[in-house]
Amino acid sequence: MVAREMKGIVSHTEEKEKEMNDKRVCTGCDHRCEKKDVLRGQNPFKPSITVGGCPTCFAVDSMRYTCDEKDCWLSVTAGTPTAEGYKSTCNEHIPRRKTGERNESMGN
Ligand SMILES: [Zn+2]
Numbered sequence: 334m335v336a337r338e339m340k341g342i343v344s345h346t347e348e349k350e351k352e353m354n355d356k357r358v359c360t361g362c363d364h365r366c367e368k369k370d371v372l373r374g375q376n377p378f379k380p381s382i383t384v385g386g387c388p389t390c391f392a393v394d395s396m397r398y399t400c401d402e403k404d405c406w407l408s409v410t411a412g413t414p415t416a417e418g419y420k421s422t423c424n425e426h427i428p429r430r431k432t433g434e435r436n437e438s439m440g441n
């Protein structure tokens with residue numbers, strides 16, 4: 334069995350934005366700000382694409398979504414569906430699966 338991998342680049346669509354928290358961090362200068370502070374503009378090569386910009390160092394597309402955990406400013410590295418909705422977190426704050434789920438053994 335071959336596991337399908339989804340390695341596409343995540344586009345910054347409005348739908349996606351709704352699911353994320355408002356904290357953003359710049360990979361260029363580590364500037365932390367809120368979603369509303371991120372600069373927005375058209376990609377000069379493809380105007381239909383909106384790119385985000387850092388309000389401090391003006392790097393383009395450098396702003397990263399951050400962990401849903403309060404006061405955690407690490408970039409999102411994992412997405413986990415939970416009972417309360419989709420959680421986007423850093424590695425350290427991945428929601429644990431509820432106990433009671435069946436553990437499938439690797440028998441045979
Ligand atoms: Zn920056």
Ligand SMILES: [Zn+2]
Nearest residue numbers: 400405423426
């Ligand atoms: Zn975190």
